[in-house]
Amino acid sequence: MIGVVDYGAGNLLSVTNALDALDLSWTHVRRPRELDDCGRILLPGVGHFAAAAGQLKASGMSAALQAVARKGKPVLGVCLGAQLMLEASDEAPDAVGLGLIPGRVVRLKTKTIPHMGWNRVKPAASARLFDAAATPPYFYFAHSFVCAPVEKSHVAAETTCDAETFCVAVQRDNIFGVQFHPEKSAGAGLDVLRRFATC
Template sequence: MIAIIDYGMGNLHSVSKAVERLGREAVVTSSPEAILAADGAILPGVGAFGDAMRNLRETGLDATVKAFAATGKPLLGICLGMQLLFDESEEHGTHEGLGLLPGRVVRFQGNYKVPHMGWNELSFLQDSPLFEGLTPGHVYFVHSYHALPERREDLLATTDYHQPVSAIVGRGSVFGMQFHPEKSGELGMALLGRFVALVDAAAGDRAG
């Protein structure tokens, strides 16, 4: 079972339905017990970084997400959820994040349209179990801020929007996708499917 973490900000229904289309059970929940009992967890997010972190802290789910990550079970942040994995964001002031990946989130700077919105092509930078059997293609982005990972090895894929932009990040069992895989056609669903496969594999290892 995969827990879709409900902290009041995110495309919970669309992510849940996408997981179910992949043939896996998904539960939308704000229960720490249910989240920690799940085989995998997804942290979605739409809105402002500071508001999201305030909601997580007020519900105690910030500690739950960190505790889940510490179990080694697969965790995926989507869009704002990916940004929350990092140390801090400069969105409307400086806000502390979950600190699961070192780095910070900054606003696009330049004489071009912000937010970055639309279909952009991914470039896979290194081997990852998320990419097994997949070929880079286009996925759907909507964001005004982007992550700057501190460690090069945490940056798994980029896209180009007037500069290289972090598109997929990960270390160990913690992953993030800046785009919306559930809205990104065949490749997006394939990437989400690879995450689900990692959840299944990890669950099998624990059971074995």
């Protein structure tokens, strides 16, 4: 059972529709203790880092997510959810992320911002949510900030735009994050969700 964390930051419907299309069972997680009923946790999110971080903290969800992550439960952050895996963000210097991956979120340096549309993603050889041997697939992006992990080994995939190459997926043991929208990236995106469900 995948627990989809519902903390009032954005649209869960697209994510749960994608899980339905893959015949994966899921449930909404609205209270911290509901995390215990789920084998895997998915943290979606669009909008502002400060608002999302604040809501997670106020509801006690931050601490609970950190606890289940320490126990080794697979956790996948999507878009803003991926950024929340890190410690802090330039978008909101006073807000605190979950800190599950060392590093911070920085503003994109591309010419066109937001980085919006389909871009080719090159996975690292160790990336478990991608088929590193296949032709790098295209995923759909819509964001202005990106994860910048301290450790190179936590970068699971990169993409290039306007001659800038940046991290678009993070991975550290059982912790995953993807900056693109797998639920909006046609077959390639659904493959990522399927891999998460069986990793």
